[in-house]
Amino acid sequence: DVKVTQSSRYLVKRTGEKVFLECVQDMDHENMFWYRQDPGLGLRLIYFSYDVKMKEKGDIPEGYSVSREKKERFSLILESASTNQTSMYLCASSPLGWRGSYEQYFGPGTRLTVT
Amino acid sequence: QQPVQSPQAVILREGEDAVINCSSSKALYSVHWYRQKHGEAPVFLMILLKGGEQKGHEKISASFNEKKQQSSLYLTASQLSYSGTYFCGTERGDDKIIFGKGTRLHILP
Numbered sequence: 001d002v003k004v005t006q007s008s009r010y011l012v013k014r015t016g017e018k019v020f021l022e023c024v025q026d027m028d029h030e031n032m033f034w035y036r037q038d039p040g041l042g043l044r045l046i047y048f049s050y051d052v053k054m055k056e057k058g059d060i061p062e063g064y065s066v067s068r069e070k071k072e073r074f075s076l077i078l079e080s081a082s083t084n085q086t087s088m089y090l091c092a093s094s095p096l097g098w099r100g101s102y103e104q105y106f107g108p109g110t111r112l113t114v115t
Numbered sequence: 116q117q118p119v120q121s122p123q124a125v126i127l128r129e130g131e132d133a134v135i136n137c138s139s140s141k142a143l144y145s146v147h148w149y150r151q152k153h154g155e156a157p158v159f160l161m162i163l164l165k166g167g168e169q170k171g172h173e174k175i176s177a178s179f180n181e182k183k184q185q186s187s188l189y190l191t192a193s194q195l196s197y198s199g200t201y202f203c204g205t206e207r208g209d210d211k212i213i214f215g216k217g218t219r220l221h222i223l224p
Contacts, residue, residue, distance in 0.1 A: 031210070033211075033212070035214070040216060041216060042117065042202060042214050042215055042216035042217045043157070043202060043204075043214035043217075044117075044214070045211055045212070045213060045214075048210070048211050050210065056209075056211070058211060058213075059117075059213065090156065090157070100144060100145040100147065100162070100204075100205075100206030100210065100212055101145060101162065101164055102162075103147065103159035103162060103170070103171075104147070104149075104157075104159065104204075104212060105159070106149075106156035106157050106158075107156060108155075108156050109156060
């Protein structure tokens with residue numbers, strides 16, 4: 001079974017702190033994604049990576065950066081956390097395929113609260 | 116831009132049918148469908164590809180109208196286990212999957 005794990009299920013940080021959210025997948029997938037999920041807004045794409053050291057912005061990249069130094073690991077970084085970044089963060093991975101032809105496998109999510 | 120899902124929410128009795136729609140203002144190459152139960156990660160249901168290929172769940176069906184940039188998910192003879200939030204995700208030619216806001220489905224016994 002494909003497994004996508006995220007470093008924490010719950011995280012509480014203070015405004016201004018630097019926050020790292022880690023995601024690891026064990027199926028050698030090329031594509032990895034970070035989404036945030038808020039009530040009534042669905043899943044919104046923050047960043048996407050299709051290979052090591054490669055990244056592309058999603059729909060809401062402001063305030064976030066990412067790092068992919070190894071194929072299995074994709075990190076989301078909040079350089080200076082703010083209260084409006086309080087949310088559920090979901091990581092996903094998928095094989096490389098033409099035009100979204102493979103399903104995404106999601107991690108359990110990290111619920112981040114910024115106070 | 117997110118695809119638009121309708122309805123936003125639906126309540127059914129066990130055994131009834133439901134249709135969830137997903138539409139986009141941009142040309143689509145594929146449409147994904149996922150279900151998320153409360154407190155859990157989204158789980159894959161189906162992919163519909165441009166050209167007619169489908170991959171996914173045997174008991175759930177869906178359609179993809181490429182010209183109208185629309186997809187519909189059909190849930191027949193609904194079971195209690197079908198409850199959850201359904202998301203469609205669309206791929207517009209840039210390999211990114213963009214999800215809609217979701218449709219909440221509640222099945223009553």
